[in-house]
Amino acid sequence: MPNEIARDSGKPRYLQIADDLADQIRAGVLAPGSRVPSESTVMERYGVSQGTVRKAVAELRTAGLVETHHGRGSFVRQLPPVRRKSSDRFRRSHRANGKAAYLAEAEQAGQHPTVQVLYIGPVHAPAEVAHRMNLPDGERVLARRRRYFSDGTPTEEATSYLPWTVATEIPELFDENPGSGGIYARLEEHGHALAEYVETVRARLATKAEVSALQLSPGSPVIHLVRDAVTCGGRVVEVCDTVMAADRFVLDYRIDADG
Amino acid sequence: MPNEIARDSGKPRYLQIADDLADQIRAGVLAPGSRVPSESTVMERYGVSQGTVRKAVAELRTAGLVETHHGRGSFVRQLPPVRRKSSDRFRRSHRANGKAAYLAEAEQAGQHPTVQVLYIGPVHAPAEVAHRMNLPDGERVLARRRRYFSDGTPTEEATSYLPWTVATEIPELFDENPGSGGIYARLEEHGHALAEYVETVRARLATKAEVSALQLSPGSPVIHLVRDAVTCGGRVVEVCDTVMAADRFVLDYRIDADG
DNA sequence: CAGTGGTCTAGACCACCAT
DNA sequence: TGGTGGTCTAGACCACTGG
Numbered sequence: 001m002p003n004e005i006a007r008d009s010g011k012p013r014y015l016q017i018a019d020d021l022a023d024q025i026r027a028g029v030l031a032p033g034s035r036v037p038s039e040s041t042v043m044e045r046y047g048v049s050q051g052t053v054r055k056a057v058a059e060l061r062t063a064g065l066v067e068t069h070h071g072r073g074s075f076v077r078q079l080p081p082v083r084r085k086s087s088d089r090f091r092r093s094h095r096a097n098g099k100a101a102y103l104a105e106a107e108q109a110g111q112h113p114t115v116q117v118l119y120i121g122p123v124h125a126p127a128e129v130a131h132r133m134n135l136p137d138g139e140r141v142l143a144r145r146r147r148y149f150s151d152g153t154p155t156e157e158a159t160s161y162l163p164w165t166v167a168t169e170i171p172e173l174f175d176e177n178p179g180s181g182g183i184y185a186r187l188e189e190h191g192h193a194l195a196e197y198v199e200t201v202r203a204r205l206a207t208k209a210e211v212s213a214l215q216l217s218p219g220s221p222v223i224h225l226v227r228d229a230v231t232c233g234g235r236v237v238e239v240c241d242t243v244m245a246a247d248r249f250v251l252d253y254r255i256d257a258d259g
Numbered sequence: 260m261p262n263e264i265a266r267d268s269g270k271p272r273y274l275q276i277a278d279d280l281a282d283q284i285r286a287g288v289l290a291p292g293s294r295v296p297s298e299s300t301v302m303e304r305y306g307v308s309q310g311t312v313r314k315a316v317a318e319l320r321t322a323g324l325v326e327t328h329h330g331r332g333s334f335v336r337q338l339p340p341v342r343r344k345s346s347d348r349f350r351r352s353h354r355a356n357g358k359a360a361y362l363a364e365a366e367q368a369g370q371h372p373t374v375q376v377l378y379i380g381p382v383h384a385p386a387e388v389a390h391r392m393n394l395p396d397g398e399r400v401l402a403r404r405r406r407y408f409s410d411g412t413p414t415e416e417a418t419s420y421l422p423w424t425v426a427t428e429i430p431e432l433f434d435e436n437p438g439s440g441g442i443y444a445r446l447e448e449h450g451h452a453l454a455e456y457v458e459t460v461r462a463r464l465a466t467k468a469e470v471s472a473l474q475l476s477p478g479s480p481v482i483h484l485v486r487d488a489v490t491c492g493g494r495v496v497e498v499c500d501t502v503m504a505a506d507r508f509v510l511d512y513r514i515d516a517d518g
Numbered sequence: 519c520a521g522t523g524g525t526c527t528a529g530a531c532c533a534c535c536a537t
Numbered sequence: 538t539g540g541t542g543g544t545c546t547a548g549a550c551c552a553c554t555g556g
Contacts, residue, residue, distance in 0.1 A: 012543080012544060012545090013544080013545075014544080014545090038521075038522060038523085039522075039523065040521085040522085048545080048546085049545065049546045049547065049548090050523095050546090050547090050548095051310075051544090051545065051546075051547095052544080052545060052546085054523085054524085055544085055545095057523095062464065062477075062478055063464075064464070068523070069522090069523085069553090069554085070522080070523055070524070070552070070553050070554080071521085071522050071523060071524095071552070071553035071554035071555080072522065072523080072553080072554060072555080073521095073522060073523075073554095074523085087512060087514045088514075088517075090514065090516065091516075091517055092516065092517065093517075194516040195515075195516055196513055196514060196515050196516055197513075197514040197516065198511065198512070198513050198514070199511070199512045199514065200509055200510070200511055200512075201460055201482075201509070201510040201511075201512070202505070202508075202509050202510075203462030203480050203481070203482050203505035204480060204505060204506065205321065205322070205323070205478075205480055218321075219321050219464075219478055221462050221463060221464055221480035221505070222462070223460075223462050246461070246462035246463055246480070247463065249461075250459055250460070250461050251459070251460040251461075252457065252458070252459055252460075253346060253457070253458045253459075253460070253512045253514070254455055254456075254457050255346045255347075255349065255455060255456040255457070255458065255512070256454075256455050257349065257350075257351065257453040257454055257455055257456065258350055258351070271524080271525060271526090272525080272526075273525080273526090297540075297541060297542085298541075298542065299540085299541085307526080307527085308526065308527045308528065308529090309527090309528090309529095309542095310525090310526065310527075310528095311525080311526060311527085313542085313543085314525085314526095316542095327542070328534090328535090328541090328542085329533070329534050329535080329541080329542050329543070330533075330534035330535040330536080330540085330541050330542060330543095331534085331535060331536085331541065331542080332540095332541060332542075333542085
């Protein structure tokens with residue numbers, strides 16, 4: 001039985017209902033994956049109108065407790081385990097076993113990773129990418145766009161950009177699977193020894209495209225990460241643009257205190 | 260004059276209105292800081308009811324284009340310039356001029372930084388902090404809680420935690436201003452030479468407390484950063500927990516490709 | 519088909535802010 | 538005080554999902 005709703009309390013009714021439902025979710029009365037009572041049920045149970053119930057459920061949605069599907073209902077979210085992205089995931093020594101960074105990390109976390117290649121081919125460099133590579137705006141570059149899944153649910157979408165002159169040196173970069181150790185191994189084999197990576201981290205709300213690509217609820221935050229791969233000669237030979245569901249990742253960075 | 264609203268288009272009316280207003284904002288017809296037409300004005304202009312207008316404005320709010328104040332109206336947001344947080348901001352060499360990291364960075368960005376000290380004193384270590392410092396849960400630690408402003412608007416709230424035994428060695432840690440170079444300089448002067456920092460980055464939606472502390476709109480994303488300061492002996496002598504408005508910061512990290 | 523969520527209206531009352 | 542946004546209702550119709 002639900003808690004009673006105080007008709008006169010200072011708190012809006014829709015928030016009282018949202019809190020009540022949230023408590024039931026946290027207490028396990030509403031288990032992960034189970035259906036939240038339908039709008040009409042909640043209307044009757046608390047004696048409120050549909051609009052009020054909808055605002056309550058909207059609260060649960062933006063709190064990330066619930067996801068709702070038109071015509072089916074709202075369901076308690078079962079969050080996929082959070083994955084860590086460690087700043088040493090691109091160390092050469094980790095390439096020894098031949099795994100690409102993503103697969104190695106995911107498997108270590110006990111998950112079943114999948115990669116879907118969306119596009120490999122030439123594109124005009126977006127402004128930010130061209131700037132980072134020190135190329136003219138709109139210059140032709142190789143794009144490698146792919147979507148990553150863990151246990152079947154999409155978690156991340158990434159696009160790598162490489163200067164066209166670099167890409168044509170390395171046929172494997174046009175393959176869906178660039179081979180053991182990933183594209184960084186291929187770059188280094190072809191004389192582009194890497195000195196460092198520079199990562200830029202932003203967070204923002206997901207765009208509509210990202211909401212559908214990553215199966216998010218509208219209003220969810222994403223982490224937007226852009227990484228430059230810099231050679232010993234100071235040249236940026238790859239820019240990787242990644243968008244991740246914010247609630248599925250934690251990023252770790254080690255920073256030397258140096259002198 | 261506003262674009263006409265197609266009564267029959269597939270798109271919901273509230274989204275058409277939201278897009279129309281968003282266009283006016285982006286085109287500068289509605290300038291930053293200016294008032295969005297009141298609900299009743301919009302109702303009349305587009306011939307819709309209040310509920311529809313409210314949903315439209317809610318869209319603009321979650322898109323970060325507008326902020327609304329009860330009894331006053333909705334206003335086009337003027338975003339403070341984005342600030343970069345570089346991973347080398349804690350280098351010892353940067354402490355030579357005596358500035359703390361935050362002030363040095365903000366001034367370099369041409370902004371007027373302010374710090375407000377909220378609390379300095381003992382607290383029971385939160386679980387995550389205790390774990391990182393390898394202390395028993397709830398152990399007494401020194402907390403230094405402060406809020407940072409740039410040009411008067413709050414951008415970030417941070418709490419540093421230090422083991423009580425370390426804190427009592429260093430009287431300056433109980434002062435509002437810990438002196439030239441900040442608390443890291445004090446720690447190193449007292450025999451805690453720092454080897455590295457480990458930063459953990461998450462993004463999520465702001466809690467209600469954060470919404471009010473950082474003057475955000477509900478549903479805004481924040482960046483949550485937790486940093487350990489690790490001595491050469493491997494001891495964590497400080498944990499700094501920071502919450503930033505996501506739209507005001509970009510984080511930069513350099514990662515050695517190493518061997 | 520019945521049941522679900524999604525949109526919309528017309529009208530009411532309240533809470534906040536300025537004057 | 539009048540104007541603003543915030544909550545709520547009762548009822549309507551539409552769009553999607555499932556059996």
